[in-house]
Amino acid sequence: MKNIAFISLLFFFICSSFAQTIVWKKLASLPEGYSGGEAITLNNEIYFITGRTKTTRSSAAFYKFNSNKNLWTKLADIPNPATNFALAAVNEKIYAIGGDQFQDANREYDPKTNTWRLLEPMPTARQHVKCGVYEGKIYIPGGLTSWKNITQKHEVYDVSSDSWLEKTAAPYLVQNASVVTIDSLIYVIGGAGAEENIWGDVWKVETYNTITDKWKHISDLPQLLFGTAAVVVNKEIIILGGQTLIDGKDDTSKKIFIYKPESDQWIETSPLPIKNVFFACTTIGNKVYVIGGTVGGNPNWDNYSEVYEGELIY
Numbered sequence: 001m002k003n004i005a006f007i008s009l010l011f012f013f014i015c016s017s018f019a020q021t022i023v024w025k026k027l028a029s030l031p032e033g034y035s036g037g038e039a040i041t042l043n044n045e046i047y048f049i050t051g052r053t054k055t056t057r058s059s060a061a062f063y064k065f066n067s068n069k070n071l072w073t074k075l076a077d078i079p080n081p082a083t084n085f086a087l088a089a090v091n092e093k094i095y096a097i098g099g100d101q102f103q104d105a106n107r108e109y110d111p112k113t114n115t116w117r118l119l120e121p122m123p124t125a126r127q128h129v130k131c132g133v134y135e136g137k138i139y140i141p142g143g144l145t146s147w148k149n150i151t152q153k154h155e156v157y158d159v160s161s162d163s164w165l166e167k168t169a170a171p172y173l174v175q176n177a178s179v180v181t182i183d184s185l186i187y188v189i190g191g192a193g194a195e196e197n198i199w200g201d202v203w204k205v206e207t208y209n210t211i212t213d214k215w216k217h218i219s220d221l222p223q224l225l226f227g228t229a230a231v232v233v234n235k236e237i238i239i240l241g242g243q244t245l246i247d248g249k250d251d252t253s254k255k256i257f258i259y260k261p262e263s264d265q266w267i268e269t270s271p272l273p274i275k276n277v278f279f280a281c282t283t284i285g286n287k288v289y290v291i292g293g294t295v296g297g298n299p300n301w302d303n304y305s306e307v308y309e310g311e312l313i314y
Helices: 002-017
Strands: 023-026 039-040 045-051 057-065 070-073 086-090 094-096 106-110 115-118 132-134 136-139 154-158 163-166 180-183 185-189 191-196 198-199 206-209 213-219 229-234 234-242 243-246 249-252 256-260 265-269 280-284 286-292 309-312
Touching: 039 086, 039 094, 045 191, 045 280, 045 286, 086 136, 094 136, 132 180, 132 198, 136 185, 180 229, 180 234, 185 234, 198 243, 229 280, 229 286, 234 286
Parallel strands: 039 280
Antiparallel strands: 023 309, 039 045, 045 057, 057 070, 086 094, 094 106, 106 115, 132 136, 136 154, 154 163, 180 185, 185 206, 191 198, 206 213, 229 234, 234 256, 243 249, 256 265, 280 286, 286 309
């Protein structure tokens, strides 16, 4: 009986670990390789701000992707082009805030008119930021204010009033974290910001409660990661790729982890088709889209033009 119980328990853990797999397929490529860009989904279409190319530090190019037609369409160029900025969709419009080099620009895009405009700037100019969205407000914690300094400031943009508020500061030094929202909680995941080195990776994962204005530490990442992508599917967080240490050396990861909020647990799932860092990522339903990126610093920083669609299979 004990053997049967043990085998049943082992089978349960194996099934739990592989309950979700991701099946990848290649889609229409970008016109050239881009890294440091961002993507967002609006009305089942993907909007992609390109970031940098091999020859351009900040590209102004802006595209829309229709997954049903597997087709990219070029849109109006973004003003004050940047990389490492926060991107959000609120009330049928798209907002791209901050970015290299230490910008405070707050850019709004209207898909109905294919036009951009500049709104009230972010109070603390910064880059290497991402954001969460809840009830018409865009939350931007941390980021780099210079090549030597990280801010813990947490500033919130109210779309309806075109105004900024300062909330409780991030509880640790962090830049280039992954940020997602589930209900009223904003998750700030990994990134860099060790006290002795602003590029030192961190394991930490914190949640910010938009109702109480308080932070809470939850289970750390299973691996040191920097420059990852994060998306939410079925109220679970998927962390993809990123820079890490492999055999004691800086390298880029293919690994994908899923965080289950109900059990405060990380599990590993199917890997990316290629190792990748600083890529754009978004979702439509239970499908994840990986756009561009770079192989990272080992052996070089060449950009990808590849685009992949990953379907979650339960």
